[in-house]
Amino acid sequence: MKYNASKCGFKSYHVFFRNLANPIRTKIISALKEKQSSVTELAEKLKIEQSKLSHALAALKSCNIVDYKQKGKSRIYFLNKTTILPMLKIIDKHKCKYCKHK
Amino acid sequence: MKYNASKCGFKSYHVFFRNLANPIRTKIISALKEKQSSVTELAEKLKIEQSKLSHALAALKSCNIVDYKQKGKSRIYFLNKTTILPMLKIIDKHKCKYCKHK
């Protein structure tokens, strides 16, 4: 995937969704929902190698889904909760509605 | 992509998002937001060939993003507005916030 360097990494809906259409990236989101973390912390918690995480985080950041603050050598990534939490809530509700039987 | 035949086509967020991560599918959503339509109508309006649309609609239906009612020979597809409209609204807002300069 190629990421737009400009401030906003998407012009159309599908580019935003594409960013979320990946298991590693959604795992990162779930983790950051609980607690902001450095790449190393995410790597340990999720058992995902560093380079994969960096790639994934770059993608998420390109659409402003996450951001980070530098803290010493580490980058502490945090979730854009304003956008993402209500979004996940909608999906939970949707799932609930159509997957009652599971 | 393979679609789950069971009622609910996704177990994890990224599968739901993956479904929306495609320009044809988001175009269909935009079209259906305005007006429910048959495949032929969509084909004309969006200038997308029938077979592509059928594939795309099958994907969207697998996650209950659209549904249809049979009407004669045609299938009238309609959007699951309950889920999708608020979702798009969140993205619009997000975009607005980060793309002011564009």
Place this chain on the structure above:
DNA sequence: ATTTCATATGAAACCTTATTCATATGTCTT
């Protein structure tokens, strides 16, 4: 300024998804 720790980046290999097109299925009309 060198080393160490933390993270990012690039490119090839690999894997997944989309497109295409021929054909099948389904529904109505006659």
Place this chain on the structure above:
DNA sequence: AAGACATATGAATAAGGTTTCATATGAAAT
């Protein structure tokens, strides 16, 4: 039941995304 119209489906190929791994960059400590 045959024909016409509408949509779906399958499979090969094309297109696109992800993983991997080697290397680069950056920040702090010595």
